[in-house]
Amino acid sequence: MEKDTVTETLTEQMRGWRRDIHRHPELGFHEHRTAGLVAKLLSEWDIHVTTGVGGTGVVGTIRxxxxxGPAIGLRADMDALPMSEKGAVAHRSTHDNVFHGCGHDGHTAILLGVAKHLSAHRAFRGTVHLIFQPAEExxxxxxxxxxxGLFDRFPCDEVYALHNNNALPAGKIGVRVGSILSACDLFRITVKGVGSHAAMPHKSIDPIVVGTQIVQSIQSIVSRNIDPLDxxxxxxxKFIAGTAINVIADTAVLEGSVRTLSTGAQKLTLARLQDICEGAARMYGCEVAFEHLQTSPPTINTAEQTEVVRRAAEQVLGADNVIANVAPLMASEDFAFMLQQRPGSYFFLGHNGLTCHHPEFDFDDDTSPTGAAVFIEIVKQRLG
Known part of the structure; x- marks a missing residue:
């Protein structure tokens, strides 16, 4: 079915779009060229286009x-990473320290392929909203x-997204009910002690000693507070302190991240971090400030929509190429926010090559027809 749905011509067009986007990567909320390309192509295919959603987001609507009938959302991310590309591909990044090292160029190209196909094959009920999202990283x-106002302006009964995953061979799809990616919480701990001469530590409250005690205590959260089955x-x-080799610093700053697969573990871990900081402050008689910098929930797939993806992938690839209970990853994804608003499913697209965020990563273009065909089959199953 895949070859019948996604033609060789469309496959080559997706390859071309992907490599063009790869050459011209843009960071989150700065995807002006990419969003412009997406909007231009959607308009050429007689798809209603709305730009500037959430900054540089684009939504294409096909009725x-x-x-x-129902309305479904298909989502792709557009942004690149703030890192230098070390590979030698012909289409390597033309921008210093900006690089599509996660495959979002491929995700965008796949959804453009889906858009072009659906624009010419509108024999379905209801509506498809094509959501091109900025700033996933x-x-x-x-x-x-x-x-x-994404879901007020573009009502969706359910939403779907994919991500490349080299833990799966190319030609396979991985689906999972429940948490498929972890929550992400970023934190900063600032220890304000008392500085002194290195030869007179008794006159100091050494923030490095306090900070190291905090780091050691943090290790007990997972080993002694989190359910072993979670x-x-x-x-x-990051652990930053001091400016001179013979001076005990007065301040230390620690930064890090928390990854959890359940909201219960997420809440417990954050509470324990706060407790450890408060305890260290009392123990050492100094100020320890805990800052919760940013949070995102785990990416949780609903059962009905995950079954839709499984059936669609089996229709495209055959049951032997669909992993129905794929292992979750401890990476995080802000499609999780959309899944908090609407039922849906996030699935893995197997690919050959290096893992995401490697400096020589390059999206496997040969997998684009598979991703596009599964999206198209989801539309057929839900709106056909």
Missing amino acids: GNRGA TLRGGSAMIDD TAVVSVC
Whole structure:
């Protein structure tokens, strides 16, 4: 079915769009060229286009010609990462320290392929909203579109999205009911002690000693507070203190992230972080400030919509190429905010190549027809 649905011509067009976007990557909320390309192509295919949703987001609306029916949303992310591309592909990034190292160029090209196909095959009921989202890497673009009235202006009964995943071979689709990606919480801990000469530590409250105690205590959260059958990761990724080799600093700053697969583990971990900071402040007689910088929920798929994806993928690829209970990842995704608003499902598209965020990552263009065909089959099943 895949070859019948996605033609060789459309496959080559998706490859061309993807590589053009790859050459001209843009960071979150700055996807002006990418959004312009998307809007131009959608307009050429006689699809109603709305730009500027949530900043640089674009929504294309296609109404079927078989009367009223449900509305579904198909979403792709458009932004790149603030990192340098180290690969030598012909279509490598032309911008310093901006690089499509996560495959969002491929996701955008796939949804453009779906848009072109549906624009010429409107024999369905209801409406398809094609959601091209900014700033996924910041975990803020999805909520920005929602805050800008995404689901009020473009009502969706359910929503779907995909992401490349090299843990699955190319040609396979992974689906999962429940949490498929983790929540993400970013934090900063500031320890305000008392500085002193390195030879006179008794006159100081050393923030490095306090900070190291906090780091050690944090390790007990996962090992002693989280249910072993649940999942959490707490990582302190920055520890900054001091300016001279013979001076005990007066301040230390720690920054890190929390990843959890359930809202219960998320709430418990954040509460324990706060408790540990308050306890350290009392123990050492100094000020310890805990800041919860940013949060996003786990990406939780609903059962009915995940079954839709499974059936669609089996129709396209055959049952042997669909992993029905794929392992979750501890990466995070702000499509989770959309799934809080509407039932839906996020699924994995297997691909050959390096993992996301590797400096030589390049999206596997040979997988684009598979992703597009599954999206198209979802539309057929829900609106056909």
